[in-house]
Amino acid sequence: MFDLYLDYIDRWSHGLWLTASMSTLSVLIGFLVALPIGFVRSRAKGPLAWLAIAYVNLFRGMPLLVLMFLVYYGFGQFSSELRAMGLWWFFRDAYFCGMLALILNTSAYQAEIIRGSLNTISTSVIETNAALNLTRWTAFRRVLLPIAFAKALPPLGNEYILMVKATSLLAIITVFDLMGEARTIFSETLDLGVYYVAAIHYLVLVLAIEWTLRRVEARFKWMA
Amino acid sequence: MVSPPAISFEKLNKYYGKFHVLKDIDLEVAKGERIVICGPSGSGKSTLIRCINRLETHQSGRLIVDQCEMNNTPSTVRRIRDRVGMCFQHFNLYPHLTALENCTLSLIYTRKMPPKEAKQRAMEYLARVRMDGFAQKYPSQLSGGQQQRVAIARSLCIQPEVMLFDEPTSALDPESISEVLDVMADLAIGGMTMICVTHEMGFARKVADRVVFMDAGEIVEIADPETFFTSPSHERSARFLQQIINH
Numbered sequence: 001m002f003d004l005y006l007d008y009i010d011r012w013s014h015g016l017w018l019t020a021s022m023s024t025l026s027v028l029i030g031f032l033v034a035l036p037i038g039f040v041r042s043r044a045k046g047p048l049a050w051l052a053i054a055y056v057n058l059f060r061g062m063p064l065l066v067l068m069f070l071v072y073y074g075f076g077q078f079s080s081e082l083r084a085m086g087l088w089w090f091f092r093d094a095y096f097c098g099m100l101a102l103i104l105n106t107s108a109y110q111a112e113i114i115r116g117s118l119n120t121i122s123t124s125v126i127e128t129n130a131a132l133n134l135t136r137w138t139a140f141r142r143v144l145l146p147i148a149f150a151k152a153l154p155p156l157g158n159e160y161i162l163m164v165k166a167t168s169l170l171a172i173i174t175v176f177d178l179m180g181e182a183r184t185i186f187s188e189t190l191d192l193g194v195y196y197v198a199a200i201h202y203l204v205l206v207l208a209i210e211w212t213l214r215r216v217e218a219r220f221k222w223m224a
Numbered sequence: 225m226v227s228p229p230a231i232s233f234e235k236l237n238k239y240y241g242k243f244h245v246l247k248d249i250d251l252e253v254a255k256g257e258r259i260v261i262c263g264p265s266g267s268g269k270s271t272l273i274r275c276i277n278r279l280e281t282h283q284s285g286r287l288i289v290d291q292c293e294m295n296n297t298p299s300t301v302r303r304i305r306d307r308v309g310m311c312f313q314h315f316n317l318y319p320h321l322t323a324l325e326n327c328t329l330s331l332i333y334t335r336k337m338p339p340k341e342a343k344q345r346a347m348e349y350l351a352r353v354r355m356d357g358f359a360q361k362y363p364s365q366l367s368g369g370q371q372q373r374v375a376i377a378r379s380l381c382i383q384p385e386v387m388l389f390d391e392p393t394s395a396l397d398p399e400s401i402s403e404v405l406d407v408m409a410d411l412a413i414g415g416m417t418m419i420c421v422t423h424e425m426g427f428a429r430k431v432a433d434r435v436v437f438m439d440a441g442e443i444v445e446i447a448d449p450e451t452f453f454t455s456p457s458h459e460r461s462a463r464f465l466q467q468i469i470n471h
Binding site (some may be wrong): 123133 | 278333
């Protein structure tokens, strides 16, 4: 099994890099997308709120694999239209399509996490914002957001770890992430030990993330 | 010339649905006056002072704060909140900000004060409540009394015309109560217009110019503390005082 690792170390490293970078990037971009959606879910009423609910339900209600197929193969059906719109470079690339699917999926989950943590902020905080005459923007940016973020950190970390493992589906749409590399190495060696090596990679990656998250959470020492 | 009152309520009424919380409130508070509002729980004391900075809305009557009539216009509400400081029962410090940052937040972002100047002013007021040594501490690292003193400094930073205190010592242990009351008494000596909802009768006696007794949404009696405590003119206030003294 050690040989399986050493003989293909370049491929493993490449796969690890893709898995780590794609999951991290999609979680970060997904967070930025989720922020306004979660805020709208928590505070707004009317059409905007319906739109946010529709977004969350659509992308949470669809398996990630199905979403990847729809983006990668589904959009491929409209290649001529996409070419005309100048978007084909994006949709012909499995990497970009995979990223898009990951972002749509994780942003729906993260929006719900953000909504939940915004909802747990007590009315006394809102009243204090009013009594101190904070503008809406200041109240959001300097008070609600930091408090909500600190509360959301543990579930967001959980979502990050889930995403690391969910990226393994990318292999099916031909991305050479950890799982994609494992599949090609297996096809050459026909040694099932390959998947143990892949599993250990995932495990180490998740442990590293877990360690980092714990350090980040420790910085929020004011959360009594 | 008599200076206009800091606050005046005229026939103010408030309802929660069908429940009549404040009934025909008439009250004038002069500049520099110290008012203590007391009464049994549920009598509308807190609701009354929360109307002054629009944490509660009233349905009829007038409320004039510092010559500005309260209405639904956001600019009016902002203008009035700019002149009114408030301390809450549970301090309500922002948990993610240090004592100093709690004080400078609205100076920097609402009043657009340069951070350096804001910091200087905040330190000045933290020193006045004897909390300047704790400027870099987070609320979770402070005792209740310390937190309330920071909250008082935070309100003072905006240099308000009126300070509202909503049961500032009710959530504190006896030792912390006196440190907070001392700070409030200092403020009173400095000439701040103050309206305090409190059950601290010793404080009321020492500091208040007038005591307002409320029951069931009405002002039952307004009297100077000496008269109120020795010979209350209403049976309801007498009964309330009896209960407080018995404990």
